[in-house]
Amino acid sequence: MWIDTLFFYLFALITLAGAVLTVTRRNAVHSAVSLILALIGVAGLFLLQKAEFLFAVQIVLYVGGIMVLFLFVIMLVNLDQAARLRQFNRQWWLALACVLAVAAEVIYVLRRGAAAFRYALPEERATAAGNVERVADVLFKEYLLPFELASVLLLAAIVGAVIMARKRT
Amino acid sequence: MLHPITPTHYLVLGAALLAIGTIGVLARRNIVIILMAIELILNAVNINLIAFSHHLRQVHGQVFAIFVITVAVAEAAVGLGILIALFRNRQTVEADEIDLLKW
Numbered sequence: 613m614w615i616d617t618l619f620f621y622l623f624a625l626i627t628l629a630g631a632v633l634t635v636t637r638r639n640a641v642h643s644a645v646s647l648i649l650a651l652i653g654v655a656g657l658f659l660l661q662k663a664e665f666l667f668a669v670q671i672v673l674y675v676g677g678i679m680v681l682f683l684f685v686i687m688l689v690n691l692d693q694a695a696r697l698r699q700f701n702r703q704w705w706l707a708l709a710c711v712l713a714v715a716a717e718v719i720y721v722l723r724r725g726a727a728a729f730r731y732a733l734p735e736e737r738a739t740a741a742g743n744v745e746r747v748a749d750v751l752f753k754e755y756l757l758p759f760e761l762a763s764v765l766l767l768a769a770i771v772g773a774v775i776m777a778r779k780r781t
Numbered sequence: 782m783l784h785p786i787t788p789t790h791y792l793v794l795g796a797a798l799l800a801i802g803t804i805g806v807l808a809r810r811n812i813v814i815i816l817m818a819i820e821l822i823l824n825a826v827n828i829n830l831i832a833f834s835h836h837l838r839q840v841h842g843q844v845f846a847i848f849v850i851t852v853a854v855a856e857a858a859v860g861l862g863i864l865i866a867l868f869r870n871r872q873t874v875e876a877d878e879i880d881l882l883k884w
Contacts, residue, residue: 776862
């Protein structure tokens with residue numbers, strides 16, 4: 613399955629390059645466009661792992677929804693003078709060192725423990741139902757209460773966002 | 782030369798994405814970009830969830846990823862609302878200039 617390997621490295625490269633550009637660009641619009649690149653790379657990784665519904669959700673919701681929200685806010689908030697200021701705070705080297713140390717540690721442990729994933733797995737069942745049907749089955753049967761709570765959370769977020777962004781009268 | 786992809790590949794990628802997002806949250810001054818870095822962190826979580834879901838041949842991980850995306854949407858909406866209110870009051874989007882509560 614060398615083609616899977618090839619596509620994994622392609623999407624991983626897109627994701628990591630987009631992420632690095634997101635946190636290093638000076639202009640916030642450039643950051644937003646790089647973030648779109650990273651999110652599309654993640655969507656490709658979802659597709660590679662046969663999570664077609666998540667792939668569609670990632671494109672429609674993240675790239676189509678959240679990023680438009682970000683771009684609207686970038687246009688509303690005047691970032692022209694912010695782009696001319698210092699971009700990183702004074703302790704950036706400390707943050708970089710700590711995060712790199714933790715990341716190296718986590719990646720070392722993950723690679724050492726790779727053998728733990730080689731246990732006997734259930735065979736891939738040939739079911740007629742596609743990915744969307746299976747996700748819906750689990751979502752609406754076993755996770756019905758969290759699903760309803762998520763709708764309450766979204767309602768609270770909508771009301772909160774409107775109240776926050778409203779002009780004081 | 783090309784090895785098959787194991788769950789470890791996805792977990793390492795998720796850890797790397799998490800590290801990049803954390804650097805963005807800790808080191809950047811612009812609040813808009815800090816919010817974007819939080820989105821990167823949540824995507825790293827989703828990569829891990831989908832990797833385990835694919836490895837264990839269950840869709841529970843994908844359902845959890847849907848919930849993570851829901852929380853990310855709510856967080857982005859409220860965060861950007863707070864940002865607009867903040868900019869209206871203080872005329873700044875730099876995280877370290879918002880120090881009213883600092884002594």
